[in-house]
Amino acid sequence: MGKYIFRRLVISIITIWLIATCSFFLLHMLPGNPFATDQILSQDMIDQLMDYYGLNEPLWKQYLTFMGNLLHGDFGTSYKYAGQSVNGIIAQKFPISAQLGLQAYLLSLPLGILFGIIAARKRGKAIDYGLVAFAVLGVSVPVFIVAALLQYVFAIKLQWFPVAQWKSFSYTILPTLTLAIGSIAGRTRTMRTLMLEVISEDYVKTAKAKGLSSAQIVWSHQIRNAIIPMIPNLGLEIVSILMGSFVVEQIFAIPGIGAYFVNSVTGLDYTMTLGLTVFFGVFVVGANFIIDLIYGLVDPRIRVVK
């Protein structure tokens, strides 16, 4: 087991290195430079900045510098936000997105699974159709519309919650709901489908034949088996939800990290993009590492071999 963990650890580190390297070269393949923004600078100014940040150096040299810094856990300084270290920006922004994401996750996970189970168990009944309708609406209405509607109804008309910003718990409710609705809907659909498959499995029939109570069957045979296929993407899912949502954060003026994932790429802020990518990558790889380890525990039929 120790040897196995060690091996996986080495692989994880190589994965992170690959992520950093691939992103670095792909990013530098994009045309343009970090200073080509809608604030048009003269060529002189751009040259000054390119020289200052060493962007006129050969690419391999820049790569070595980047890797050298990375080994010290230093992502460098943003090109757009001159003087701001990428580490600093992540430290300031990530907790906010993570809180929002976690709240939405904690709301959507149990509700989505519950709705999925109910819909599957009451298949063909009114409640099933109701939940399916909700699930479809939740997925087919884009998040910017949901956000605008919630904001309009609860903040402007009813004035129950503030319109935007991020100051106290009451400010978090509308954005959390916005994020959660979409993922509850998605999860309800997936869970319903998976449950339907499991319900007719032989082991469920066996359990029934053995006289287990309905609740026991649902809990220990159906749900457990239905959840398994959701696991492989769980790592990425948790991490993406922690990393914030561009749209929701923009609409509710939340100082999260979501917008940086988009703007740093379109604005070619190399250090920022790479810093976020590696940070994100470490999270995902770490989560997968743990999930791979526990995968076998959940489903005894699957053995992570060797």
Next chain:
Amino acid sequence: MKKILAAMLSGAVVVAALGGCGTYTDDGTGSSSSSSTGSSSSESAGASTSETGESDAGTDNTSFTFIGGHPVTLNPILSQSTDDGNSFYLLESSLFRYTQEGVQNELCESYDVSDDGLTYTFHLRDANWSDGEPITADQFAYAIYCYTSPDMGCPGASTYYDIAGAEAFNTGSGSWDDVGVKAVDDSTLTITLTEPNDDFILSLATSAPTPLRQDFVEAQGESLGSSVDSLQYCGPYVLSDWVLDSSLTFTKNPEYWNADETFPMETITLLKVEDANTAYSMFESGEVDAMTSVSTQYKDALAEYTTVETGAGGMMYLWINQNGTSDEVGEVLSNQNFRNALNYAFDRNSTVAAICPLNVPYSRLTLPFYEGLKEGSSFVDEYPVDSAPLDGDVEKAQEFLNAALEELGMSSVDELPEMHFVTWDTSQQRLLCETLIDQWKQNLGIDSIVLDQYPIGTAIGNYTSNNYDIFAISISSSLTPYDALDNFVDGGDYNKGIWTNEEYDALVEQIKATSDKAEKYELTQQAEQILVDGAGIIPFYGLSSAFATQPYVSGFGIGDLAAGFQFEHLTINK
């Protein structure tokens, strides 16, 4: 000078692209000067005088919350955007301050100019940093060292090329010792220029170099200006809280030399709200006192709160690249008649009214805000040029087109090669380009112009590397009409070989050599006529600024030339 303006002002581009804008009116100035005396006593009065406003923003009259553009960096050396400049206006002082009333002496109490017009001697007033240290002349000298040193990467370095030796130092061929900036003693600074320049003080006021303290700058290194503690303040406010891209809190600096007379607000909070619907909702519900831009769709809803200032915000142009993306296209676009066909074929008035109604359609190069020779009249009125009518002139455009086709040896528009109209991602930009392409199609029958939309970095990258046929982008206003023309000479700041006219270049040289203003203006008119006729760059509309304030706010200003958040006399009376 032009270059720093480019940096300082081009924020208008963003603002306009988002359909908004922002500035002040004379009314605001008038009412605010009377209220400024009253408000200086409000420090103690606080909330006691407040009326029972419905607003949620609190009822004290000494704190002000508004939505506006956020700085990306507060490093005075590396700063390059208008939004940075707006915040620096509140945080730092310079020799002069560009206010709503024009250039005012700030840290410079008085100055002398030598007879040859080359040497300026500035006498500083006694003033302190927010930590109580005195502001001295050598801090200014060190600051200019930072702004021009080749190792510091200051993007605005060329602003200081007027100073003797600065260009050589900045480009690495000279040394700092030869730069004409000397701190004679603690309160005397001399600056020597390369040649006499009447606009030097205006340039200093708009570029506003802030003093820097060497020990602090060196101790901070790269992190200068990255947080509340990594910056020193000599302006009317200190920064007390900064959440990047979210909120900035300015608190009054009691050490500021003119703290009693100006800037009555105790605290100012600047919020960043990118979504126009959200910003509107916050304004509607009274969560904020003002917004620096008004989005087009809320133009009517906010009409009674909105102040529109047309003029110095900059200008939107269509750039026609005569080299083209291919030789074939280059041949077509270097045909002057063809360019003029494009120029005359679209209706500026209804296009602007449909897409960005707060702006002002325009078909010549110089904006109406430049003053004329006579008091109260403007350059554009005194020196008219013959340019395309604002409603377009389809018949004339077709004449141009037919002439062009004949010269190109084509029998119909179908033989024209595919031309690439390059633009970036905002929806307003897209709408603008779509309607132009459609108007060219409807009025001239040209359907070989295609829209290439890219993410903004890529699009602007294409623009700077001349990889486009047509491009629509605005640039900021210059200080004078002739400065504006200087941008378009061959190899000028905004003309990297896309349009060449020797006569024009010669005229611009002549303008520079002349010192008589009337003559300068006359030559400017001639040059402008050539540029407009040549249609290498097609003027489209002048950017306006529009901001919305609650009725209880007075003295809110962003000022022409977008000098900064000009809150000298900002008061609220709820």
Next chain:
Amino acid sequence: MKKQPATVSAAPQAATAITASDFQFIPREEKAADTVVRPSVSYWADVFRRIRQDKVAMISLGIIVIISLMAIFAPFFCPYDYATNNLSAINQPPSAEHWFGTDQLGRDLWARVWVGARVSLLIGLGGAIAPQIVGIFLGGISGYFGGWVDMFIMRVIDVGLCIPELVYVTLMMLLMGSGPMAIIATIAMVGWMGSARFIRGRILQFKNREFVLAAKAQGASPMRQIFRYILPNILGQQVVTITAAIPGAIFMEAYLSFIGLGIKSPMTSWGQLSQIGSSVFRTSPYQLWIPGALISVTILAFYLFGNSLRDALDPHLRD
């Protein structure tokens, strides 16, 4: 799934009551009832029959067909061109003249909505199916073979998923232009990794099941095991995943145009229309509701049809 009728626990009690009279002699020749008398119905014929009997499926299919027909033919019968501006008639609410009103450039929304439908339906379906195909193939191989193949593909996915998708989206679009096929290819390129992972998980779940082992023991090739024995068990779920991915693909296109990479002007799409609509929804709400409602109805139809298809495809769900 219907409830199982008999309660098994009752059986032993019943057993005690059995007497000889409960049994009946069956002549030998009647055992021939085992032989198949009706013609054998192939898997796909059976799927088709079940779908046809399903009312919900047929209604959904009808909606999809109507919308598709409108997308193909409506623009031909509209007096207005989808790209022609009329700056004197901007932002007009729906009227007899313009059935769906006009947009910010005075373009007729009825024409634009149906032109947009072409793009959105194509990208929605293509963008939902393409990544699944790649994902099923690579995920299947990875899950079934395990070992270094699995390790390799999984590492590629680990790395690929962590690189911001915008980076390759931008690269792909710059390389391939911005036609619908380029967008589908881009979505496939970004989306295959998630589905490959999912499929791999499912394959792992099934590959040691008895019926697969039996096939293996009988000498079925790995590809046959994957595609003939494992895949039908997974397909039902994948059909739902595909219908679930349609809105994602439609909005991905809108998002791409939001950052300047979407379908090329003057073409448009539902995603773009609703996005532009949402920016003016307080002043001209119809510009949001019309494309928004069409998207929702289409997605609902696809989803319900997908559900029925899943029921028909999945051997487990048959009674």
